[in-house]
Amino acid sequence: MAKIAYILLCHKDPDAIIRQAERLTAVGDYIAIHFDASSDAAAFQKISDTLADNPNVTFARRRIRCGWGEWSLVQATLHALRAAVEDFPRATHFYMLSGDCMAIKSAEYTHQFLDENDRDFIESVDYFNSNWIKTGWKEERLIYRHWFNERTQRKLFYGMFEVQKRLGLTRKIPADLQIHIGSQWWCLRRRTVEWLLDFVKQRRDVMRFFRTTWIPDETFFQTLVRHLVPEAEIEGRSLTFLMFTDYGMPVTFYNDHYDLLLSQNYLFARKISPEAKDLKRRLGLLYAARGVQFQISNEGRSLFDFLTGRGRIGRRFATRFWETEATLGRERELLIVICKKWDVAKRVLERIRQVTNVPAIEYLFSEENTPLADLGGIQTTLEKRTRHRRALMRMLFDYYETDRLIVCMDPANLDLLHDFASDRSITRMLEIECLLSDEYLTGHAMRSGLAGDQTSQETLTRLLPTIRGDMLHEIDRIRDAQFENYNCLREMADVESNAAALSQFLMIPEDRAREIAQTEHLFAD
Incomplete structure (x- = not known):
């Protein structure tokens, strides 16, 4: 039977992290935690002290400071992944989570689902031929080097970009890689993770390339899994249910979303509001429950688009230019x-x-x-x-x-x-x-x-x-x-x-x- 090692990246709310770790490990699964080094030291101490006696919990050997769009997010994931592989030899799957994720299916259902679907689940589409990137930079993320954080070091970030652009300092993508892009919330089999960690050790050129790409958490694992695993063994979707608003912000779920979340064809959901205490309570009890039957209707995205779209439908009364006469x-x-x-x-x-x-x-x-x-x-x-x-x-x-x-x-x-x-x-x-x-x-x-x-x-x-x-x-x-x-x-x-x-x-x-x-x-x- 499947046994899951959850890879948890987090940076706040130590009490919620402790509850999540206890919940996921209570049914026999594992968890490897990376707590952002730039976060409160006392918060990490509380997490590590409370979970110290839990044999199904481990921590990344090294904590690093993480920043949005940086290589540090991938590096933190790799640190937690290595700890999970070493400490949990019985783990069959490795599932990427954040502190805002919660299970929307029982552990019984989750294990059975993974047993019946012997594939890697990762959203990964062709970087250049898909419309995953709706606006903004595309090729520029890859062919230029990005050393600074776009949000906290804005002048340096764009200044170095302009210098490279003026001087024509572009670089080539590693010749044997076809770049893919997708959600960072994946579930990979043990064999795939071991292949990936071996590849990381051997291909320093690939590591150098991704270290200075922009937002590599959307391309690193997505590209390497496609490179290492036969296509027939990859399911090109995430098992974590998440949606985005028209403004590119993640949709947050509240107490009245319980039935909607359970009916989706996913195992986890992101983001759960910190204020949704009743939703968290019910979902927490659900993971350990047995014999629960789930009615999958999977209407979440179309329902959200319909409800949020009311009143914002564009109107056009003027004649198109080709119809003027x-x-x-x-x-x-x-x-x-x-x-x-x-x-x-x-x-x-x-x-x-x-x-x-x-x-x-x-x-x-x-x-x-x-x-x-x-x-x-x-x-x-x-x-x-x-x-x-x-x-x-x-x-x-x-x-x-x-x-x-x-x-x-x-x-x-x-x-x-x-x-x-x-x-x-x-x-x-x-x-x-x-x-x-x-x-x-x-x-x-x-x-x-x-x-x-x-x-x-x-x-x-x-x-x-x-x-x-x-x-x-x-x-x-x-x-x-x-x-x-x-x-x-x-x-x-x-x-x-x-x-x-x-x-x-x-x-x-x-x-x-x-x-x-x-x-x-x-x-x-």
């Missing part, structure tokens, strides 16, 4: 059906086709597989359709040889509605107002990845009001825009009212509009 045509009519329930809108559209014979196209700006004619490639992707929307629509008018065309749009496409409404052509809109039942919202959450089959009812209960509010907000934004020729077909309205709305939207007699409004199961989910 574009128009659909003064004599043409574009009829837009707006509905969040796509199945309902498609049913209404099909009935309109049957009654009026007007060409109608479903969600062409939302569904990649919407059937469209070959229009020279402009229709091939959603990105192309949206970017060249007016040109696309003109080509569709021409293809169908018509001056009237109906399309469906999602309420989220407010910028498209503004754009088409500002055109010289006649634009009419029909909102289909449907009831938003809990069953429908749950299905929507499943389809959009906000929830899964194993999502708890408690999580859904908190999530559904947010989704409902989001959908209603989209409609409110459209209504607030006060578009001309705007009508509404309502699930709760009578046939006559809906027939009148359809008549105005389609410009057809009310008896023909009534044929559509009377359609059986028109609003069924």
Whole structure:
């Protein structure tokens, strides 16, 4: 059975470190601690004294001062790793942690998971061909030498960079290495760690290179593991669940995140708030528990993106430069059906086709597989359709040889509605107002990845009001825009009212509009 030696880098909160070490070793696992040499000496003394009698705890033979973006973080990890390899010969895996990490699965589940997955878990993607680095320096991290700390010695850091840049003092990456980058929170098998430590002893040139790269904790282990281990034995992800905000800051978890954390397909989570005492208590008890069944839904990231994205969606009303002189045509009519329930809108559209014979196209700006004619490639992707929307629509008018065309749009496409409404052509809109039942919202959450089959009812209960509010907000934004020729077909309205709305939207007699409004199961989910 797997036995884990945890590699813990920490610099504060000695009481929390002691509790974490006692928790992880109570079930038979090990821990090797490196406590930052620049931190309080009394704090380290407290940790070492309290844990001195625990045979499953060891300390890095040498403590060093650590700084963000420096080689010192890698060096500290190597010191702790060597101590763990020497002192814990029965350890099968080595798992990198920080003081802010906590287990979100039981030790029983964790050991079984590692036994069933004989691989190294480390996020490592190609340095140059991936988009892991979103902004800022990329090649500059490697080809120039960085001796100073960017945060505490800013002038020296950037001054030396500018000197090297002006003098052309670049260097080459070791020829046999393909640089990879990823999260520093990994879990490696013993054989891999032994290979890595041997490589470090033999390849002084590689060590010299990484010592003066910038932020080497994101590239050192990631590159060497890929260099030493067959690709088939590497799982390119971390087993520690962490997320970042739009501003590049780690997301912090609090007491009400317990169910969400347990449902993720990870073994640990980072960062747990120091104030989340109840969450820490519950997670602490969880690691030693036996027989716990975990329902993995793994919706954490998509759920976070959805919830934090509300209210920060960019709006654009101006015309793109390539569309400045574009128009659909003064004599043409574009009829837009707006509905969040796509199945309902498609049913209404099909009935309109049957009654009026007007060409109608479903969600062409939302569904990649919407059937469209070959229009020279402009229709091939959603990105192309949206970017060249007016040109696309003109080509569709021409293809169908018509001056009237109906399309469906999602309420989220407010910028498209503004754009088409500002055109010289006649634009009419029909909102289909449907009831938003809990069953429908749950299905929507499943389809959009906000929830899964194993999502708890408690999580859904908190999530559904947010989704409902989001959908209603989209409609409110459209209504607030006060578009001309705007009508509404309502699930709760009578046939006559809906027939009148359809008549105005389609410009057809009310008896023909009534044929559509009377359609059986028109609003069924």
